[in-house]
Amino acid sequence: MTPKSPIRPAIRDLEPSGITKVTALGLGHPDVLPLWFGETDLATPPFIRQAAIDALESGKTFYTNARGILPLREAIAAFHKRTSGADIGVERITIPGAAMLAVVTALQMVCETGDNIVIVSPIWPNIFQAAKVVGAEPRLVRLDEDWDKGRWRLDLDKLFDACDGRTKAMFIASPGNPTGWMLTAEEQKRILDFTRERGIAIIADEVYGTLIYDGGSHAPSFLSIADDEDAVFAINSFSKPWAMTGWRIGWLVHPKSVEPAAAAMAQCNNTGATHFLQYGALAALSPQGDAFRGELLDRCRHGRDVVEGWIRKQNRVRWFRPEGAFYGFLHVDGLKDSLGFCQSMVRDDKVGIAPGWAFSLGDPRDDSYVRICFAQDSGRMEQALERLEGAIRKL
Ligand SMILES: Cc1ncc(COP(=O)(O)O)c(C=O)c1O
Numbered sequence: 001m002t003p004k005s006p007i008r009p010a011i012r013d014l015e016p017s018g019i020t021k022v023t024a025l026g027l028g029h030p031d032v033l034p035l036w037f038g039e040t041d042l043a044t045p046p047f048i049r050q051a052a053i054d055a056l057e058s059g060k061t062f063y064t065n066a067r068g069i070l071p072l073r074e075a076i077a078a079f080h081k082r083t084s085g086a087d088i089g090v091e092r093i094t095i096p097g098a099a100m101l102a103v104v105t106a107l108q109m110v111c112e113t114g115d116n117i118v119i120v121s122p123i124w125p126n127i128f129q130a131a132k133v134v135g136a137e138p139r140l141v142r143l144d145e146d147w148d149k150g151r152w153r154l155d156l157d158k159l160f161d162a163c164d165g166r167t168k169a170m171f172i173a174s175p176g177n178p179t180g181w182m183l184t185a186e187e188q189k190r191i192l193d194f195t196r197e198r199g200i201a202i203i204a205d206e207v208y209g210t211l212i213y214d215g216g217s218h219a220p221s222f223l224s225i226a227d228d229e230d231a232v233f234a235i236n237s238f239s240k241p242w243a244m245t246g247w248r249i250g251w252l253v254h255p256k257s258v259e260p261a262a263a264a265m266a267q268c269n270n271t272g273a274t275h276f277l278q279y280g281a282l283a284a285l286s287p288q289g290d291a292f293r294g295e296l297l298d299r300c301r302h303g304r305d306v307v308e309g310w311i312r313k314q315n316r317v318r319w320f321r322p323e324g325a326f327y328g329f330l331h332v333d334g335l336k337d338s339l340g341f342c343q344s345m346v347r348d349d350k351v352g353i354a355p356g357w358a359f360s361l362g363d364p365r366d367d368s369y370v371r372i373c374f375a376q377d378s379g380r381m382e383q384a385l386e387r388l389e390g391a392i393r394k395l
Pocket of ligand 1: 038098099100101124173176177205207236237238239245248249250
């Protein structure tokens with residue numbers, strides 16, 4: 001007799017994401033040009049690496065406050081003030097490890113089995129799994145394509161109609177991955193009013209908040225309009241703006257009175273982020289780190305221009321030029337099976353891109369899209385785009 005599985009069904013039934021189903025075919029293969037993950041090809045800048053090395057060598061190897069060292073939380077508060085004007089006290093900041101863990105922590109705090117979480121899609125697929133892990137149903141509200149106006153559009157009525165008595169949170173990433181779409185300050189205000197009235201939390205994923213192309217130092221942020229006690233959980237990360245994806249360090253801004261719960265969650269999830277790495281993160285928040293963010297943004301802007309130039313020469317590829325983040329979400333006329341297409345791109349064309357299908361739990365409308373990350377060396381990107389063009393011709 002087969003023994004009964006000790007794993008609870010919500011975990012047993014988790015599926016690998018559509019991106020994993022593609023990367024499984026060639027991750028780390030030297031011949032594959034990798035544009036599938038959300039990261040730049042630049043390594044973390046030396047001054048950040050050195051700060052972590054110095055901290056390690058000076059013996060910063062002990063347990064710390066599980067919510068993060070105070071100087072780092074103070075520097076994060078100053079970062080919010082200088083980029084978005086938001087006044088965030090250190091008591092609202094917890095550094096649980098990666099932004100991924102910040103998302104899970106927020107969900108653990110607000111959702112119970114049987115609840116649902118309303119998610120604006122297409123979206124970074126890890127959120128689907130995170131919702132299922134806490135027993136919540138991910139309920140998707142898809143952005144609409146407005147080809148006439150050349151942009152993605154969020155229908156707020158659709159968003160509000162998707163909420164019911166079991167909705168505990170809305171998850172909105174702005175700027176969005178994979179679309180690069182951004183919420184306006186006015187839309188944020190309407191969403192905040194709605195959630196206040198209905199007692200729903202907002203999980204505002206702002207990890208691309210400073211990666212914006214049309215000026216300004218930060219995309220509209222829920223933190224600029226929310227009070228200390230609004231149920232806003234803002235997710236942020238060192239991964240993207242400072243090229244630190246492998247460090248696994250990000251932060252969560254939560255309501256002030258949630259402090260004891262955040263401390264308890266930090267304690268039981270991992271008892272805090274790695275001690276010496278927090279000093280590297282602290283260096284990232286220095287003026288030198290601000291300068292690096294500017295350089296990375298220039299690299300991304302150039303990458304976006306390369307993709308745009310390529311699209312102009314295509315007759316089957318369209319996009320909405322992203323306002324933020326570093327992805328091209330490309331609509332390919334005639335594409336119906338994005339997963340199969342991306343898998344064949346790895347096998348036959350040696351290019352790693354992500355299937356649109358992955359970003360909305362298999363919504364057929366997204367099966368005509370593929371995502372590429374353009375925070376990359378432009379020569380390598382041009383090579384990858386040339387191969388993509390060849391593969392599209394064969395479709
Ligand atoms: C929208 C969004 N949120 C969160 C994350 C996770 O960031 P981290 O690497 O800090 O876990 C990603 C990574 O791709 C993302 O795209």
